[in-house]
Amino acid sequence: MSSLRTLILTAIVLTTALITPSALGGAWENYTWDGDKDQYWDTENSGTNWDHEGNNDPIPTFNDNVFFDGPAPHTTIELNGNRSVLSVNFSGSVDYTLEESTFLDTLKLVDGIITASGGGTHTISAEIKLEADGVWDIDGVNTWLRVTDIVHSSSGNEFSLTKTGAGTSQI
Numbered sequence: 001m002s003s004l005r006t007l008i009l010t011a012i013v014l015t016t017a018l019i020t021p022s023a024l025g026g027a028w029e030n031y032t033w034d035g036d037k038d039q040y041w042d043t044e045n046s047g048t049n050w051d052h053e054g055n056n057d058p059i060p061t062f063n064d065n066v067f068f069d070g071p072a073p074h075t076t077i078e079l080n081g082n083r084s085v086l087s088v089n090f091s092g093s094v095d096y097t098l099e100e101s102t103f104l105d106t107l108k109l110v111d112g113i114i115t116a117s118g119g120g121t122h123t124i125s126a127e128i129k130l131e132a133d134g135v136w137d138i139d140g141v142n143t144w145l146r147v148t149d150i151v152h153s154s155s156g157n158e159f160s161l162t163k164t165g166a167g168t169s170q171i
Contacts, residue, residue: 028086031060033096035072040080040101049074060085062110068096068122079105079126087113090122090145099125100149109134112159116145116167125149130159138167147171 031050037043042059050059050066060066062084068075069091078101087109090096098107106127112134116122119142128151138145144167151171153159163169 027063029060029064030067031057031064032067032069033072033077035074035077037074039074039076039078041077041083042080049077062086062108065089067091068094070094079107082106082108084108084110084131086111087115088124089114090116090118090120092118093120095121095123097123097125099123100127108154112161113137114145115139116143117165119143121146123148128152129154130161131157133159134161135164136161136169137164138169139165141166143167145169 029052031052033049034051035049037045037047037049040049043049044058048057048059050057064085065087066085067089069089071094075094076097076099078099080101082105085108088107106129107124108129108131110131112130112132114134114136116137117139119140121144123146125148127149128147130151130153136145147170151161
């Protein structure tokens with residue numbers, strides 16, 4: 001019986017290992033905002049505002065994590081259209097704002113995850129659409145996350161939102 005149990009557990013582990021992001025249609029990528037062109041999320045004129053492994057690469061998509069983690073020439077970022085990413089991550093004491101360019105801009109969180117740490121006050125002034133149960137980790141008593149628009153699940157789905165960490169969230 002124990003060898004059958006071992007065989008079943010081995011099969012589960014191997015199956016799980018085969019279901020990687022690349023097997024699902026792409027690999028997770030990390031993009032860091034450098035904001036050296038302008039305030040627009042989607043600028044692609046002579047490079048982008050995003051750093052990907054040391055390169056100015058195309059703008060992040062639904063398969064990417066985005067990071068806002070330090071001083072940048074532009075820390076108020078206009079979505080300039082609907083945006084879809086795996087997660088949004090703020091760190092450091094520099095305050096960042098993600099805002100609508102038009103009344104209809106939406107930030108879709110595929111994994112539902114937002115993290116904030118390091119003492120900054122971060123604001124999202126755009127509709128947020130959850131594509132999975134949301135976990136928003138606001139770490140540190142001097143760290144704030146403010147959301148000034150609606151937060152909801154994608155059409156026909158219900159996802160929960162859990163806040164963790166000692167920081168403050170205001171929705």
